[in-house]
Amino acid sequence: MRSDALRVAPTPASTDGLGRLLADLPADWQGEVIGPGxxxxHARTEKGRAAxxxxxxxxxxxxxxxxxxxHWQFKDGIGVSVSDFNQAATALAWAITSGREQPASMATLDKDTFMRLYRTSFESRxxxxxxxxxxDRFGRVLFGYPQMALIARLNDRPWWxxxxxxPRCDPRIPIREREPRRSEGCSPGKAEIPWVREAIKWFAGTMLESGTKxxxxxxxxSMLFLLMFDRWLATTAEPANLTRDPAKAxxxxxxFRRWLSDPANRPRTSGQSVSQRAVNDGLRTVSELMAFIVDNRxxxxxxxxxxxxxxxTEIQPAVWRKQITSSRGTGPLVNDENYVDDHTxxxxxxxxxTLGQSNPQAMRMLLLQILTGRRASEVCMCDFDCLSPATGKAVEAAExxxxxxxxxxQSKIDQAPDTILVDAxxxxxxxxxxxxxxxxFPGTQPRYLFPQQHANAHGxxxxxxxxxxxxxxxxxxxVDITDSKGRPVRLSKTHRFRHTxxxxxxELGLPVHVLQRYAGHANPTMSMHYVARREEHSEQAFLATRKFKADGTAVTFSREDHDGMQLFNRADRFLPHGYCLLPPLQTCDKGNACLTCSVxxxxxxxxxxxxxxxxxxxALIExxxxxxxxxxxxxxxxxxxxxxxxxxxxxxxxxxLTAMQDNPGRPCQGAGSPTSGPTPITIDTIRHRQERP
Structure with a gap:
């Protein structure tokens, strides 16, 4: 074989694939000349300059x-580069006439080999x-998505x-209707060890087809950790020892845990420490792969x-699961790292x-995220006709x-609601x-509110x-945006607007079940995870608990006392003119004589x-x-x-009345927004702890 002969990729072409391709092509797309008819x-080929x-x-x-x-590019909405396809055809035809070896199929053609052929034919002519x-243009046009789509169409084996x-190139891949990563792919073929690579494909493909993942x-x-597992296994002296001796599991x-915890082995972390959750996820994914193989031996x-x-054997996945450590523990008292303050x-x-001048779509997407707290994927895939009139009690409540x-x-939880009420x-x-x-996009029926601006002729x-x-x-x-503490803020982390x-x-006092409904979460625990524990709001709520007894003396609450009042948030303790601090297990025998009651x-x-x-x-006494x-x-x-x-x-x-007029507190109106400035008062945060038994 000559040194300049075409090498081919290992993926074989289908024997009956030619008939399949011809069936896909309209009559106008068949033959030696395809063009303006x-x-x-003209609208979708090199900006109208194509022949x-x-x-x-x-x-x-x-x-x-x-x-x-x-034709695939044409249907996909990408502008077809006719000149590039013509030059590719010329190079292949030159290989035939000059007696050089030609590829059996474009699906098996190696990019580097073809580029050498192209340069040789170009120089000879x-x-x-x-x-x-x-x-570089050839690499994008011929050996990107079009070739990937061709390989998938000619493949007779399972898609995995x-x-x-x-998914863009292979419609056989099962994805959800609103899949946030529809436009992204993955490459299990990057695994170096053949028997690990094939197991990864089978496992991940089966999990996807069954709906498990x-x-x-x-x-x-999953694919990230599985490929990292392959990289780690390739560094060991004998990869097959993974399965041979259960005693070494x-x-x-x-x-693997130590290797996974090393930031040097995780280029995405940029030298930052690897979280315990990420390490556990990696161990869990590998143990799932092993358990899957054992269950389907x-x-x-x-x-x-x-x-x-x-x-x-069953021992290996069980031992790997035991390496998953518990990461329990309470979070910090103050947790506002995902909160965007007013300064920002x-x-x-x-x-x-400034953003609107360069990209008005991104400006409006950012505004929607700030105003509604939706996920980035939920805004990106939002339907064009996404507004409908509010009806019934919602209109009455709007006053x-x-x-x-x-x-x-809604792209994350299929059963969760996908609508919220919004303002003007x-x-x-x-x-x-x-x-x-x-x-x-004149003359089209847009599908999405925020369409892709390039390679999207159909919208x-x-x-x-x-x-x-x-x-x-x-x-x-x-624009160099910073928070109130001078720390830089990266707007690309848009999930913080959802937290905010x-x-x-x-903080406005909405019940947990209302927050859950608005956020579109499956359980209230996740909703509370999004609520930032801000020191500023804690102090505001703390000061807002300044109360007065019936004798006019002030009542001082600690933060724990205030939390306790919220836990015992009983409707029967709210009076028209105040609150009743009678313990929930006791009953009142004073009738309506609240003004003379000590609680x-x-x-x-x-x-x-x-x-x-x-x-x-x-007036009544008089x-x-x-x-x-x-x-x-x-x-x-x-x-x-x-x-x-x-x-x-x-x-x-x-x-x-005399006490409240002489010492105004910080009342809360409606949902709990303070309406006056802070009142200087003395708060003893130690006494109530010392008096406890």
């Missing part, structure tokens, strides 16, 4: 495959080498048997053939016009304000974006989350009610004493039972 040809696709001089199979790849830019997986889970975590698992021999997996939001708002129902792309500000952002899309692709994150990362570097929105709703407290939020009650009490005087001809005695009670209530009200 096709509807939309015909010329495939003369090629065998039927190569001609059909090149035409199929160009023009007397010079092609530019590097031309070579291929080395590269991508989703495409997002496979691509974001513990030592091997410990070795007979099928393993059929699918993978003879391999070291035949020696695997002010900078973001100031810089939004005349404009509200609408926003349907977002959110509606304005969405309507502005809808008009922008209609202007950019059927949404903006990808990685591309959105890249835009925000560049924007945050330009849920935290602010929680009655109130605050300045009830000032108007108490003042009105004082006025009514004084009216009844005057009636007594007129009836009996003498004043009502001071020891009269009724007068004693009313006088005590009047005196208690007078003391309460």
């Amino acid at each position: 096709i509807d939309g040809w 015909s696709l010329r495939l003369a001089g090629l065998p039927l199979r190569l001609r059909t495959e090149l035409a199929w790849m160009a 023009r007397g010079r080498l092609p530019s590097q830019e031309s070579a 048997a291929l080395d590269n997986w991508h 989703t495409w997002s889970t496979i691509t974001s975590r 513990g030592a091997l698992a410990s070795s 007979d099928e393993c021999r059929t699918v993978l053939g003879p391999s070291p997996w035949d020696d695997l 939001l002010a900078q973001i708002t100031t810089g939004l016009p 005349g304000e404009q509200v609408a129902r926003f349907r977002y792309a 500000e959110v509606v304005a952002v969405i309507e502005e974006q809808q008009q922008w899309v209609l202007d950019r 059927t692709k949404h903006m990808s989350a990685p591309n959105y994150g890249r835009i925000l990362r560049e924007f945050s570097e330009q 929105r849920i935290t602010r709703l929680a 009655f407290v109130t605050d300045s939020s009830h000032l108007d009610t108490l003042q009105r009650q004082l006025d009514e009490s004084e 009216r009844q004493t005057s009636a007594f005087q007129a009836r009996h001809g003498r004043p009502m005695p001071d020891d009269n039972v009724w007068l004693l009670q009313r006088t005590a209530e009047r005196d208690a009200l007078t003391k309460l």
